[in-house]
Amino acid sequence: MKAIFIVYNQAHTEKVEYMFEQLEIRGFTRWTDLTGRGTETGDPHMNTHTWPEQNTARLAIIDDDKVQLVLDAAKRMDEVNKSVGIRAFVWNVENMY
């Protein structure tokens, strides 16, 4: 099992939902109205007058074989328009109950 953390521009909300449905990922935790900035490129999403956009984040614990599918989907989504912004991060899950 892996933990996958996806942060994306709110404008991607429906696409991410669709992806979760397609990959049959049931469980997730979601945070809305987040702010942040990319390390290298992309506009900051700061919920200010200057940078009005905002992010949403999802944390899901998924089977190892789905990880690559999620990452691929995120990449395809990002490539439609880089300036919108989506990133996914994966780390190991040590334990669960």
Added chain:
Amino acid sequence: MSIYGNAVKRPVTTIMLFIAVVVLGGYSLKQLAIDFYPELEFPAISVMTIYEGASASDIEINVTNLIENRLNTVSDLKEVSSVSRDNMSVVTLEFEFGKDLDEATNEIRDAMNFIEPYLPEEVSKPSIFKFNSSMMPILYYAVTAEESYAALEQILEEKIINPLNRIEGIGAVGMNGAPGREIQINIDPKKMEGYNLSVEMVAAILNAENMNLPAGNIEMGMMDYPIRVKGEFAESDEIKNIVLASFNGQTIYLSDIATVKDTIRDITFDEKINGRTGLRIVVQKQSGANTVKISEDVKKMMPGLLKTLPPDVQLTLFFDSSDFIRGSIDNLTRSLMFAGIFVVLVVLFFLGRWRATFIIILTIPIALIVAFVYLFISGNSINIISLSSLSIAIGMVVDDAIVVLENITKHVEKGARPREAAIYATNEVWLAVIVTTLTVLAVFLPLTMISGLTGMLFKQLGFVVSITVATSTLAAITLTPMLASKLLKLRNKPKKTGRFSYSNTIDKFLDSMNEMYGRALRKALKVKWLVIISAIVILIGSFFLVKNIGFELFPEADEGQFSAKIELPTGTRVDESSKIARKIDVFLTENYPEINLLSTSAGADDQGGIMSLFSESGTHIINVSGILVNQEERDRDVWEICDNLRDFLGTIPEIATYTVTPNGGMGPMMSNNIAVEIYGYDFTSTSLVAEELADSLRLVNGATNVAVSRDPIKPELQIIPNREKMAIHGLNTYTIANAVRNRLEGPFMRKYRESGNEYDIVIRYDEDQRNSISDIMNILLTNQQGQSIRLQEVADVVEFWVPPNIEHKGKQRIVNVTATPYKVPLNVISAEIDRIIGNMDIPSNVYVESGGAVEDMKETMEDMMLLLLLCIALVYIVMASQFESFKMPLIIMFSIPFAFSGVILAHLITGITLSTISMVGGVMLIGIVVKNAIVLVDYINLMRDRGHELKEAIILSGKSRLRPVLMTSLTTILGMLPLALSTGDGSEIWSPMGIAVIGGLIFSTFVTLILIPVIYQLFVRKSDSRKEIAEYEFMNAV
């Protein structure tokens, strides 16, 4: 969940809500009355007191002064003025606009109760009445007849007036100039005296005959019969056979000493309609009733009623006040429609997308229809103010929707689904949209708070624009995102575009304009001082041009009607007045084919009733009124015709004074008349000053209708009893006065009744026995002992000259000299008057002051300045809180003075005069022009925050914001263009506002685009956002 989120997620609810609004609006629109102006209650109340037989100066001392003193304590009083005439005192109290007149009436009634005991005994109970514009007649019918003329009053009363009175909303239907039936008993005094009779005796006998009396009852068999003596005259023919007395054994009949005529009243009034004898039917509406609807109802009912009339009676609609109203309203509705079309075209031009355009323009009908709901709820009507307000608003209501939609489109083009884009893009801009709306409200809401007449007029404008703009904002953050989420699609850029496709034509053109503007801006930033200095020069230069513009209070509309009051020397007989009236009639009909209907009347109709409230009459007065054909069908305007009529009247030597009034006039409150007030107790010196001033005024170019309010002194015959001689003969003043009155006017008589109608019986000396001083001298008086004495033995008859009216203002005697400006602006004439007054030698007991429109204009100017300051302060407050800065609003406000320069230039180019209307346009501009600057400055701030260097930020923003700035300006400008250009009925009133706004907006838009960036650069030299950073430098050492 936010309001826009909900709107997007529940599209059906959103649509239903807006449909509900539209339905409500449609319902309101159907119910709304149509009128010319919003209902204005002129805040004045008059107290009229009749003191029969008293002269003007008696009335002044015994009645008017008392009432004035007492009523002076009524609260919120602006001014007390009064006129004391023979028999009558009218005290008028003027209040501040907006005063509750019912409350004032109660206060006045209380005060009057208090003074009534102090008034002379013979004074009738004072009556209190309000002046209300709705009392004005709304329809005049001219009636002419041949053989039925004598019975016309009866016929019309039964067949026309009574049925008309049943129409809902009709206040009163009256007749003017009707030939009333009357039984005249004309006594030959010599025969009467020969039989030892007197008028009083004859009257008493006739009254004793002409009555029905109950005389008890008797029981007969099973029945109880009441008994009545029935002596009332059944036919007028019976009267002459009444037995008066027995003289030397011979029976004297009435026919022996008098002739009895069943005829129509003595004519003291001669009315001609298009040259034929006739009379007028006047229809008035109830206060608050719908003029247009009533006029339609009446016109619908008329054909049916006409069929019941004898064939020789002809009824013509002479004047219909609803024509002008309907014409103006149609005209404005057309303007509004064109405005709508223009706005749609502008939006389409800049966006190039049908769906986006559709979404945006949908806010127009919704926002406008809410205005109707407001009008309905607040009890207002559709009038020229509310409609022109809509014209102003139409270009502004799309602005918010454009901003929202633009941002949504941006997100869609970035790849977001329309539904998401709609929510998140609206989220990004909704606050900014609301703040720009607040700046507009900051200007338009204070308009609802102005006091005075201007306030009454512009209250609706303020509310209508505020409400429509607020609604449009609401629609922009709910309906627009919802529709965008449903209708917008991600457009795949077509690979090949047609040669004439949008992106190859307009888009390219707009892009090249962006580039051009970018280059211009770059240059301007380099030569910033030159830009600023030339801006200052333009500003100051334009303000210097102000003195070339004329001022007036209100622009006057060509309402296609005129009236004239012509006075011959006081005391002229009706037949003489009639001759002059015919002359004028002929002049007008021969020279002016434009005149559709013409009515002239000479003399006074003693039964005029309502009408005498509006027009003065007397045997020497001729009233002329005419209606012109529609404005499109004639070349000469009403002012020109009036001017020519004045020239003609000036050539008739018999005419003493005349006033020719173009248009119906909205009453005293909106006229551009100049009045000079001359205060002073002494009649002679004030009259002299007034006459001198009037004479010099007549020579002033452009001053017409010069008139002095104090009528010329009129002749009066006074019977002066000699007390010693009276004492010898046992007579007193009362007997003499009564006897004279009974012989000339007739004593009280019972009415003659026929088929339910009552007619007057008038008994007096035959006309040729009462038309000279010697006839009066020969009147036979009878004393207590039954002896007969001629009047000449106890009294003298002397001719006297008396002032017929005494006017007061603020309890002081006053004479007004008034003039109407024609083709010369008010301020020019008023300056000329000041010069004349300065050169005049005014006695120390006389005080001269200018008033009228000049006074009103000063007040209005002060109001406007105050309003301007208030608006500027409010706009600053809104902007400062939006930008969280004191400096930014200041930069933005530099565009305001240039808007005023634009207004001045627009007036100069079009040659119209500056009036209250255009000044209100100027105030509105504050709210409109700062919007452009806000868009620009906000974006420059944004670019700088995003890390662009100052100059680069300015140029980038300029290029990016050029389109939105041009788009919002163009929608507003083109929205008002039809208003400014319209030439139809009533357009003179509102087109100045359109011209002012367009001029100001065009000029300030250009200034905003160049000057504001330059000033920004100057104000914001160094970036000041990094001050705090120094405080954290201690961390750097690590």
